[in-house]
Amino acid sequence: MNLFTYSRAATASDAVQLAADPNSKFLGGGTNLVDLMRETLERPEVLVDVTTLSSSIEELNSGGLLIGAAARNTAVAENRIVRAQYPVLARAILAGASAQIRNMATVGGNILQRTRCTYFYDDDGARCNKRSPGQGCDAREGFNRYHAILGASSSCVATHPSDMCVALAALDATVHLRSAGGERKVSFVDIHRLPEEHPERETNLHPGELVTAVELPPVAFAKNSTYRKVRDRASFAFALVSVAAALDVEDGVVRDVRLALGGVAHKPWRARKAEAALRGQPAQETTFRAAAEAELADARPLQHNGFKVELAVRTIAAVLAELSEAQA
Amino acid sequence: MLADGERILSCLALAVQYQDRSITTIEGLSEDGRLHPLQQAFIEHDGFQCGYCTPGQICSAIGMAAEVRRGVPSHVTGDLAGAAIQLTHDELRERMSGNLCRCGAYNGIVEAITEVFVEVAR
Numbered sequence: 001m002n003l004f005t006y007s008r009a010a011t012a013s014d015a016v017q018l019a020a021d022p023n024s025k026f027l028g029g030g031t032n033l034v035d036l037m038r039e040t041l042e043r044p045e046v047l048v049d050v051t052t053l054s055s056s057i058e059e060l061n062s063g064g065l066l067i068g069a070a071a072r073n074t075a076v077a078e079n080r081i082v083r084a085q086y087p088v089l090a091r092a093i094l095a096g097a098s099a100q101i102r103n104m105a106t107v108g109g110n111i112l113q114r115t116r117c118t119y120f121y122d123d124d125g126a127r128c129n130k131r132s133p134g135q136g137c138d139a140r141e142g143f144n145r146y147h148a149i150l151g152a153s154s155s156c157v158a159t160h161p162s163d164m165c166v167a168l169a170a171l172d173a174t175v176h177l178r179s180a181g182g183e184r185k186v187s188f189v190d191i192h193r194l195p196e197e198h199p200e201r202e203t204n205l206h207p208g209e210l211v212t213a214v215e216l217p218p219v220a221f222a223k224n225s226t227y228r229k230v231r232d233r234a235s236f237a238f239a240l241v242s243v244a245a246a247l248d249v250e251d252g253v254v255r256d257v258r259l260a261l262g263g264v265a266h267k268p269w270r271a272r273k274a275e276a277a278l279r280g281q282p283a284q285e286t287t288f289r290a291a292a293e294a295e296l297a298d299a300r301p302l303q304h305n306g307f308k309v310e311l312a313v314r315t316i317a318a319v320l321a322e323l324s325e326a327q328a
Numbered sequence: 329m330l331a332d333g334e335r336i337l338s339c340l341a342l343a344v345q346y347q348d349r350s351i352t353t354i355e356g357l358s359e360d361g362r363l364h365p366l367q368q369a370f371i372e373h374d375g376f377q378c379g380y381c382t383p384g385q386i387c388s389a390i391g392m393a394a395e396v397r398r399g400v401p402s403h404v405t406g407d408l409a410g411a412a413i414q415l416t417h418d419e420l421r422e423r424m425s426g427n428l429c430r431c432g433a434y435n436g437i438v439e440a441i442t443e444v445f446v447e448v449a450r
Contacts (some may be wrong), residue, residue: 006344031340049345078400083408094403098426100337100388101394233423235403 002040008049012178012212018048019208020180025209026050028109029072031101036114039121041131050224051106054213056079063218069108069176069211073164074099076107086216086218088225088244092167095229098236108211111165111191115158115266117147129155129198131281139198145304146238147241149312150265150296156199157302159263160192161238166262167227168214169270170244178211179206188214192267199266221248221256224327228319229262230311239263241312247323249283257320261295264312271295283324285317292316329353335391337426354371354383357390366390371442377431385427385437392423393445415446 006027009015019026024046027033041221052070057079065085067076076082077093096110105261119126119139127136139147139157147157165188173188191203205211225246231237243314248255257278259271277291292313299309329338330352338353357364368384369375376382396413403421405413413419420438429437 006342027342027345029340030342030345031337034340034342047342051345074395074400078398083401087408090401090408091403094401094405099392099402099423100335100426101340103334103391104336175440235422 002037002043004037004047006043006047006049008052009272010052012050012210015053015210016178016180016208017324019046019210021046022207024048024208026108028070028106029101029104030109031097031105032109032113035212039123041121041123050108050210055106060215065216067107067214067216069106071107073097073102073105073107073277074278075111077102077163084223086167086171086219086222086225088170088222088227088246089164089216091227092163092229092242092244095227095242096163097199097237107164107214110162111168111214111315112205112213113162114202116161117158118143130158130195130202131196133200140302143304144302146240146263147267147299147302149299149305149308150261150269151194152266152300153195153197153199155197156195156266158195158199158266158268159171160265162268163227163229163242163262165192165237165268166242166244166260168216169268170225170246170258170260171219171222172217172258174215174217175211176215177205177209178212179209183208183212189268189270194262195266202266219246219258222246222258224323225258226319228315228322230315241308241315243312243315243319245316246322247283247317247320247327249324249327252283254278254283254287256279259295259316259320261312264299264308273297278320283320285321288292288317288320288324289313290319291320297298329387330391333391333394335388335395352387354358354386357386364390365401366440369443373436373443374433375436375440375442376429377434381427381431385424385429386398388424388427389445392441395423396445414444417442421445 011226025044027049053070055070056068077090120128126138168188197325227244229239229242239262244260246258261269274291274295277294281287
């Protein structure tokens with residue numbers, strides 16, 4: 001039996017103090033951590049419940065939106081401002097998990113959830129550098145249909161499972177963090193790490209650091225944004241490939257664009273090469289396809305996931321065409 | 329199950345987190361010995377075979393109906409800015425996708441939920 005203590009944090013500073021023990025974990029909705037504890041992949045000795053902290057969704061004077069980390073996924077997706085100003089975020093959340101899980105899961109927990117790589121979970125039968133650093137990776141030569149094609153390493157080919165995070169990467173969100181040392185803000189795209197030689201280090205958070213909020217900047221053209229998720233069944237499945245995009249077209253020319261991919265890498269993949277290839281170019285199918293190909297030029301598929309390269313290219317092109325038509 | 333009327337998964341819920349919350353399971357749906365209308369509809373429409381998933385299906389559907397009344401959109405909702413949600417066949421299937429039935433009693437399940445939550449609304 002793994003014994004642990006449980007306490008509810010009254011404030012963010014309270015939470016950080018309660019989690020001073022290196023074997024502590026913050027607990028949100030529990031939809032990932034409780035499962036990992038039952039599988040004994042996580043064995044925290046101290047659980048600090050942070051669902052009582054800020055869950056508010058407030059418009060900022062600067063025009064952006066501040067979302068408390070304890071906000072439930074459903075609360076964000078049903079929020080009227082999110083639906084009107086950042087539809088890509090509402091769509092991404094609604095494409096993930098099931099309604100019951102979205103009712104439980106918090107924004108902070110969604111960001112910090114761990115991969116669903118089956119070799120990571122299989123602690124009796126498979127080697128995994130994320131679970132046991134230095135052990136080796138059985139996914140590389142195993143059944144890797146669901147694994148990464150971009151930014152992977154010889155140590156790890158796992159993907160980040162979140163849909164919500166793909167939208168946050170596209171929207172240039174900022175994450176508010178708090179630790180015993182104080183508060184800081186980190187650009188969302190710098191929160192998660194590529195695996196390199198240390199896939200067990202999944203984020204750039206400091207030990208004991210708490211996610212307190214996510215800030216969305218004002219992005220006027222994000223009204224014209226969407227999320228498309230391609231998966232093995234129509235609902236309640238993780239992405240093979242997903243695309244979060246916002247597009248601003250004027251007089252048939254791409255004025256600005258935000259693009260991020262899910263299901264393809266160890267972190268939500270901001271597609272900056274594709275964005276650069278799109279800005280100032282005519283908003284047409286050939287441009288969209290060429291930009292997508294530029295982004296996927298660095299793809300290194302594994303034995304079973306070569307299809308993801310063309311799937312990503314086509315999904316990007318289709319989403320951009322859809323947004324281009326919607327704005328016309 | 330339902331926590332303060334909202335559907336969640338008991339298998340992922342750490343019980344101590346739900347202290348002081350109002351919990352409703354399938355056992356709490358009948359009143360004065362009378363089945364909840366959705367329980368009765370599941371019987372009439374053959375909404376189950378082995379019955380293993382039935383408590384979850386019924387509690388989930390009750391939570392789902394509340395979400396629809398509240399205007400929560402889903403993955404298949406076309407207009408996110410729209411005011412009211414129509415519980416169409418596609419909406420119902422998407423919103424119930426978190427409850428699997430390995431016997432495959434889905435047609436009966438959809439009919440039972442439709443009778444109670446869609447036809448009543450008409």
